[in-house]
Amino acid sequence: MNVPAEEMAAVGEAAREVIREAKAAGVYVFGGGINADVAPVMVAGDGSCTTATYRQTRELDGGFCVLELPSRAVAVQWAARIAAACRCAQELREFGYDPES
Template sequence: MTKFLISFPASAMDVPAEDMPAVSDASHAVIREAKAAGVYVFGGGINSEVAPVVVAADGSRTTGTYPQTREFDGGFCVLELPSRADAVQWAARLAAACRCAQELREFYYDPDS
């Protein structure tokens, strides 16, 4: 089975504030279905109130991200699925629930991780 990252940037969610409870309920319902199906690994939303930190090998820290990286925010989940086709179906369900397109990425398989 392959692990897939399904995510979206916060700016993609152009949802009126009064619709957010319905979006939250719908997205949580999909996650509950993924858990019930045994494909959920983990997920959540990036806390935009806490600044990212780049930590070097010597332990020194720099607030911010890599210079070449765009801002990383929004929500994500990792699902372990038998195929990319299955991942596309789950991403479509999350896109419908969140009312925004989802980015789908496949994790490289590493037997030691």
């Protein structure tokens, strides 16, 4: 995301508008941003913690949004709307269904 500081408020409002539309459409599940002020920790099975993160996520920035959609094609459409609002590409992932959840 490479947006001038003076345009960030407009980007935030555009992104929130897409989320409002997803809520109105009944597809929004939840979402949020990554708190950059809190360092990540790795927690082992024994409960010990180290200040670290997975190598591939060292530069993770931003947040995420979970939508429940009928198809991957529809998911791509929503991701494109979010990408346009945020002015940057969005990574699209699919959750695996857990019948115990």
